[in-house]
Amino acid sequence: MKFKAKVKNSELTVKVKISSNEVISEREIDILENKKIRGLLKPKQRRKNLIDYSGPAGVSLIEHLKKPITRYEFFFIMAQIVDATKKVENNNLFLNNLILDLRYVYINENTKEMQFIYIPVLSNHILLNIIGFMEAIAYAVKLMPNQDFDFVAKYVSFIRSLNHFNISSIEAYISKEDKDVAKQIKNQKVNVDGFIIDKPKDYYEDKMEYCNEETSILESDEETGLLNEYGSTGILDSYEKESMEVLHDNEGTMLLDANEKFNIGSYQENVHFPYLVRTSNSEIISINKPVFRLGKERSYVDYFVTNNNAVSRSHADIITRGKSYFVCDQNSTNHTYINDKVLVIKAETEIHEGDVLKLANEEFTFHI
Template identity: 30%
Template sequence: MGRTTIEQSENQYVVMNKLTKPEAINERELDAIARGFIDSLIPVQTEIGKKGIVIKSSVEGMMSLKSYFTSLVSKKMFLGVVDQLVAIVKECEKNHMNVSNLMLDEEAIFLDPRTKKIQCIFWPMVNNQNSYSVHEFFKELPFSVVFTKHEDHEYVSRYLGYFREQTPFSINSFEKLVYELLGKKVENKSYLPSGSTSFGERSVSAPKTTGATGTSGNIAYNPLRPASTVQQTKVCSTCGQECVGGRFCSNCGSALTPMPKEKDEKALNQTGAGTQSYSGTTLLGAEDYSGTTVLGGDAFEEPTYPYLIREKTQEKVSVDKPSFRIGKESKFCDYFISNNNAISRSHADILTKDHRYYIIDHNSTNKTYVDGKVIPVEIQVEIFSGSKIKLANEEFVFYV
């Protein structure tokens, strides 16, 4: 691979790759990316000039993974990123794309600040002279972040232990580890046909496996049962759209939640599938569903809220309202600081809007600071997981 450059101006990144001999464009992959067959890959364009071929990609309204990881990193942040990147690698493999052309560089991996959905750049080329290593990227990733001290770091030890003990690297076994670290304990493990097709092919159902030992596809687990072609219907809790299969909403990119069992059964009856069982990964704990089941009982998780850690006392403060007020007067505030006269009665609010978070200072006497900078009065300032907040002389760290 030739020289790769990344230029940033305001809210836009431009990533360029100048090809050198014997590198050349892979037209099949270029066309597939342009058509959006894999929505987690950012579109690229080619420019042919006197000095050779340049592949270029423009990214707007997103932040780099490197910027995202400049704040203190929680377990949810880190494993959420790893989980999405593993899915992108596997999607490339499923579509017979050379994953060494996936630009696994923290400066060139981008995510939406609102949905946290990740997108990557894939260079559609052959004879790559400077390929990327999936194994090395995931192995080195923890060393580029600072983890929050307010969590149990046992998951980091297990993550690093995988690379010390696992030889050779397998994206499937690594995916299994990530699922376990996320708390998705898996049973009934086996390889299933994915049900989807590579780009350039007509849409067809995955072939059914036969016999007790047949395997198919490139999925992390190995069920020894035939797979049904019926996919589970899921509903997006963010935008309310229904989707079939997948882990993320095709409409807004948010993580999907399985629909209640009775709605799934209704969908099955409408397909004429009778009592045919489901395949794939589900979050339902019912015994009459086959396939890979994530243990955990209820189909829907308890809501989780962003929170503050008060540095002086290490107290955890859940921000459990859309408008959460902090000050020293209990009757005016959701969280009050009674032992600090520098705090104003209604000092500041933390606001939650469309999965984004803001802080607003209510003309406090001793000001509000975000990451060391004083914020203007009555102006909403966006904050992120790991942002350091100071109300007068009282310090907090914000986490999502």
């Protein structure tokens, strides 16, 4: 499939060209074209293999997560994912046709409301990994300096403990962690069908009361998506095996305006993070996220290990919990070690000041 998105006149449009071997479901396209489902971009079939989607202006989730977010917003994002899956099932649609890809899920930077793409095709047999998508967000997220990292690591541990995607369990967890998020989702369901207001311009005016941050709407015609051959019909079961293309700034992924008032660097200047020192070249790597992934595949990780084929694509995570730090091997081929002791796969092992961390034969020293 090919995706191309842009914002114009406060409205997001996404053009999706489906593969020649996929057939659009007339039943599903009829439901989506004639019924406004809040949280899903509204489709319009233009040709046999081309669908145009429209909705309130937004940036791709992968771009949005480059800026620090609050605890509330983190759980609001998770709650909206759960809510979107419920709406798909409640409207007798096929859950595996929901696109869960950080590049093709969109979020309004003022209201924090998310918009999803549903592809109404008959031939999509990819197994949707919703838990994997939630984990991907946790790996990508950056928090405000005054936020405790612990809640992200605990949420990742919780969803990993589930045998399958369990809506009621996740809803109960989010409600326990932040009742305001549950209340906001409930308020949205009062007007579950359609956008808050039909006119995109009025959409923002109606929702500005919920805004706590000053973020500007992107310039008209700004590109928001990639145009490539990547088959983005869901997150596959294993991020380790999936071959994703590297994103570059010039690929039109809705980069923020340089003059925007929100300055990430200004929030991070006085924040202290633990760090690694790579033995081979003395490089310093700041562990600046609650779940920080190391490996050799750029698309999967927060630190890309160069010039070492012994390291796996997604080799290991460093997890921050309060003032404690843990390493979790992600089923790597050549194992992870702390002070030459091999770590149990998918089990968290605490790491301390001065410990030597090895990814296969690549050595680092951990410092707080």
